[in-house]
Amino acid sequence: MSVTIKRLIALGLSLAMALTLAACGGSPSQSAPAPAGPAGESAAGGAASEAAQRLDEQKELNIMFVAGNFPESMQKIYSDYEEEYGVKINYTVLGVDTYYQKMLVELSSGSDAYDLIYLMSPQFLQYASNDWLYPLDDFIADKTITDDALLDLDGLMKSSVDAQRYDGKLYGLPVASLTTLLYWRKDLFEAAGLDPDKPPETWEQLRDYAKLLHKDGVAGVGLRGARSAGGSEGLIWEWPMVMYSMGGDFVKNFPTDMTPTLDTPEVAASIDYYADLLQNYSIPGATTCNYEDITVAVQQGDLAMWIDGAAIVRNYIDPDKSATREEDVGFAPVPAGPEGRCAPLNVHSINIPKNAQHKERAWHFMQWALSEEILVRLGIEGNLVTVSRESVYDNPDFIAKNNIGGGAWLQAMRESLANYAMPNYRPLTPEWPEVADIVSGYISDVFAKQSTAEEAMKMANEEVAAVYKEAGYIS
Structure with a gap:
């Protein structure tokens, strides 16, 4: 069983424990710190339990991505997530022109049709400033639905993470920095x-x-x-x-x-x-x-x-x-x-629309999809060659698969x-x-x-x- 799967199973068990404690009148803060908030620890703990409850109930995920290496490589392995968590993923990839025309219409109209979308730097700022995206900060603080070791936010390239911030909030996770x-x-x-x-x-x-x-x-x-x-x-x-x-x-x-x-x-x-x-x-x-x-x-x-x-x-x-x-x-x-x-x-990212129906499930999938283990798999089993984690570039299996031109391609890209x-x-x-x-x-x-x-x-x-x-x- 993979490290990623074990961590997410552990997160699921933690989630289930939190729900059980909540149902019995216990406090989930005994096993995981509750997110800070102006309403106090009790309210924060209740909110965390509600998020965990929603995650447990959300068995469907609607993903719309634009054509590219990450989305096309993910098509090869997202069924592993479906099988492990009993989730039905409706996964669609569109060409760039069609995709952004559709996204502009969907999000500007307040549509709830999609739970995860794929953006590039220019579109991100437009979408975030128009209040079309859902901020991730509360999710990150909620340890009933976030595994810090799996997320490894510090392991993502800082400049790429910062490119997903707007007005003091984080609205997405980076897939890759491209040139x-x-x-x-x-x-x-x-x-x-x-x-x-x-x-x-x-x-x-x-x-x-x-x-x-x-x-x-x-x-x-x-x-x-x-x-x-x-x-x-x-x-x-x-x-x-x-x-x-x-x-x-x-x-x-x-x-x-x-x-x-x-x-x-x-x-x-x-x-x-x-x-x-x-x-x-x-x-x-x-x-x-x-x-x-x-x-x-x-x-x-x-x-x-x-x-x-x-x-x-x-x-x-x-x-x-x-x-x-x-x-x-x-x-x-x-x-x-x-x-x-x-x-x-250009920074490519995964983002959750503001009106998404299955936000907690989308966040759970994001942690899985951008973990080091899955990014390596996308590079080996798919055609992903640029990533958001430097550690992936040092993975021997990733290097062996992507040693293009005897290393000349990677050298030129890093130099650029x-x-x-x-x-x-x-x-x-x-x-x-x-x-x-x-x-x-x-x-x-x-x-x-x-x-x-x-x-x-x-x-x-x-x-x-x-x-x-x-x-x-x-x-």
Whole structure:
């Protein structure tokens, strides 16, 4: 029997004891400390017993996640939880665009249809600020439904945990901290007379390489070109790294001066550069593509270089799906501009909607799903390669399964996270999804040659300024 199962069984026994004591007039505080509260120990103990009672009664869990490594890997093993605890899990995974459209409608309307959802940094702030999520602090304090050893909150990456705090409360648990990498086909480099072990160091060099490699049905470079999906994905995940490295920014000085700066020459230059790559040296439909399209192109052997998420690496080299072989792929941090290398940072999380019907059961499942043991299993039995616990990266079985490129992938990812990933990659405020949609919409107009970068960003700047004025950030 696994350590995780033993701990959760122990928690269940503790729960049952608490219920028995409560039924007999005893106090559960004798076996577990009651959470502090203004109503006093007795009321807190009663609340704890009520939470334990609700957990015991909740035998169904409705989960809706967005497609990705963690959700898809969890599909392989969540039945273990069902079997162990007699719980029926209704588990659904949707593509990114469909998912966030549905979540926005569901949560903004106060729906109670889902008990657990999956968010990324941009959406988290929007959802938390709109009071659509349930805070976890009382659950953590309630030892009748929380196993501190299993939860191991301190074992989760602190920066990722802090990214789930809003207005002094914790609203989720992190799954992983994600960034992007530059990937390239060593065999195609060698055929083109390039050193297979030396990727382009700068954006200009990347374009030169793309021109050279763009031939014989193979595209020179792949980057996301789709419009933002509620503040993330598409071009808004990748274009900013070019903008920052070329000296541009969204605002003057986040968060102290939110005056938009999208109408600068540096921002326009980054858009012109990005458009040139997508229009002339990328895959068909590049100006509207997302990561799924890039993945398919890699699997078909149609890309010489691409920049995308570190976590997607398994999909590129899966021998059952891809014509691109692991031994032919190189890994490195993204190229540099005049201002250096600038990489994205995105925290993925599991969260409980405010109106969820089965909150205690959702919390119980979260502890199980994000325990070290289960994360290791997701990495070994599934395709999870980026996690929220450093200890998992040191697990020998996890290393053996994910020793991609002889360790080159892990080295490149850790280098990017440590040195180039920007905590303020996006000026994250509750209004960010609206801002991202505005900016990406105008960049799409440039891609479609409906306006110049200068014209588009002047209009975008005005619209973003109006959003920030209404929010009270600028006068």
